[in-house]
Amino acid sequence: MRRRWSIAAGALLVLCALVFIKAPYFGKDRALLVVRIYDRYQEEQSVAKNLGMDIHLHLEDTDLFPLLVTYNDKNLSRYLGKPLHFTVDYTFGDFQKGKGYSRIYDDTDPLYNAYLGYYSITGFERKITEEDLMLLSEYDMLHLALPAVGLPVEEAAFEILAHEKQKDVIISSYTFTSYESSVVTNGPEHHGVAFAAGDLLFGTSPPSPVNYPLHEMKGRVYLYYFKDLDLNLVFYTLAKSDALLHDFEENILKKAEIDFQ
Structure with missing residues (x-):
């Protein structure tokens, strides 16, 4: 009898886990759990941890996902032909109320395909150039963001x-060089059914008549080079409108805090 109860309890736990993983209703809770667990390891290996740097972005009272996702990438070194330590931290459009997926999938939402990080x-061993910045943006989208979905x-x-230079922007007392670009790239919505790693983070793409449309x-992008640390720090934003880029800059980036221990 006890053995039967143990088997039944185990099966129930497995069922609950599958529901939590698959059910759209738990989309945001699932994403929050995944990020909190995943970031513990990634943050220990990050450039920020190595340099004693802490960056705080005020994401409260915004429509962005409330946590930053941290990812350490080793393939950029091969892409640029130079040994680098590269960490990307980012957030994206939050989950819509009552829906099990991020706003990045909804092409009617202002935060469609939007990222900040x-x-x-x-x-x-030098300040990176405009060409480096463009290659970095290309690498992020082609090798990180789009494969994730x-x-x-x-x-x-x-x-x-x-692509053109803009006015310098002060972020946490540092003068960042700013550039603005117009790009053509894929949107994340798709009608495929295969599981993608990003489903745990963004939720599953809702049914779409188009597949990764252009x-x-x-x-x-906003660049500052800390010469004594050989650190190139680049803030970036991506959105479908100039108005949202302006909002990101004024209400989040200009209020960011950069500290070193």
Whole structure:
């Protein structure tokens, strides 16, 4: 009898776990749990941890996911042909109330395909150039962001249509060089049913008549080089409108806090 009860209890736990993993209703709770567990390991290996750097972005009272996702990538070194320590921290459009997926999938939402975050890079031994920044943006979209939602690198698109320097921006007392671009790249919505790693983070794409459609997007990057640390710190934003880029800059980036221990 006790053995039967143990088997039944185990089966119930497995069923509950499957419901939590698959059910759209738990989309945001699942994402929060995944990020909290995943980031514990990633943060220990990050550029910020190595340098004693802490960056705080005020995401409260915004429509962005409330946690930053941390990811350490080793393939950028091969992509650029230089040994680098590269960490990306980012957030994205939050989950819509009552829906089990992120706003990035809804092309009617202002936060469609929108991201905000920063790159921390050591190993260049110099301030990176405009060309480096464009290659970095291309690498992020083609090799990190789009594969995360199930689009293979060889099928992904990223083209910079225009790129120009903007006014310098003060972030946490540091003067960042700013650039703005217009790009054409894929949206994340798709009608495939195969599981993608990003499903645990963004939720599953709702049914879509199109598969990773091309869209013109707006992007900004903000660069500061800490010479004594050989640290290139790059904040970045991606959105479908200039208005959202402006909102990100004024209400989040300009209020960011950068500290070193």
